[in-house]
Amino acid sequence: MRLFEIEEVSVFLEKKFADVDKDIISELLLIPYKGSKEEVLRLKEYLNITILPEEFEDFIMRYNLGNLTLANIQFGSGGNYINRLINLNNKDNYWYQDCLSIDAMVVGLGDPYTILLSLKEGVVYVVSSEISFDDKVIVAPSFDSFIQGLGTSIYAKASGREESFLSLIENKFGVNTRFFWEEILY
Template identity: 35%
Template sequence: MLLTIKEIEVELYNKFSPFQGEMDDLILRKRDTPVNNLEKLESHLHVKLKGSFLSFIMEYNLDNFSLGNISFGTGGDYLEKLIYLNEGDGFNNWWEGSLRPKSIIVIALSDPYTILLNTVTGMIYAITSEPSVNDDRPVADDFELFIRVVGSLFLKEISAQDAIKFTGATNQDFWNNI
């Protein structure tokens, strides 16, 4: 059984708050300030955020948050980080060619994976620096499912096979490796 997002929030708090600030990046915190840069991100990247990803960033502060080994924000404004990761300056291009694939953006990083969101379909993908056949295969049908499975793997230690079953992922390598 997968944890809900609320259960993940509570379990992360219970597990890491006793460390008195040493592991705050592993605590999922409710947003206490409004999202300021949403229009800027959408304008710069020519995308429209929607669905469970938009709901999640409106409710939770990802500025300094990691879930297991998946890092969303590492300090500073999360949406500004997304703009930087997705604009491409020649150094940090995660895509091949000169133009970022339309409607696809990086939302998180994990060694060795880059986590991508298709802003039209809501599907989540994971790629590595070595192109493979799995790059075009989703790891989850939507962001909420992705978070719930990653959180359940991290906190309940569900199996990779359970993760694959819950997500219906066709990119099974990702779930077997994280």
């Protein structure tokens, strides 16, 4: 088993849900999108940040995450993902100061995890009620690899290859990430 490439994730999801009305399942598809530099600039200005990891910036300009939920990780909530990022990272959220202190931003939510993106290294962390910001755990080396992992996990579960997937994750992302990916699968 190997991690799906981003395009393979998109194609797999399209095939998996081919018989379902696209309006009903749009939140389960990785839909191509043409974002603009202006949207990204608006995000940076609002959040008062100077850089975003280039890979993440490219991704949010190529794919519509405004409605996306992969595995149990919700990125959007039925609208524009840039607006969602602004809402998730505004000063009124209790985690705002914690995110600032580690140079990270919230990019998605799951149960029980909050998904963080390091603004400097581009790695993906998780925190939860059980994992503090000080103890954050890296679960993927990049946002693209995080999406690849989520998409591949859906395939692994559908094809009964959960253990192969978890072995792959341990090899690619490290043994200490297994707990997170197990929860994604089960």
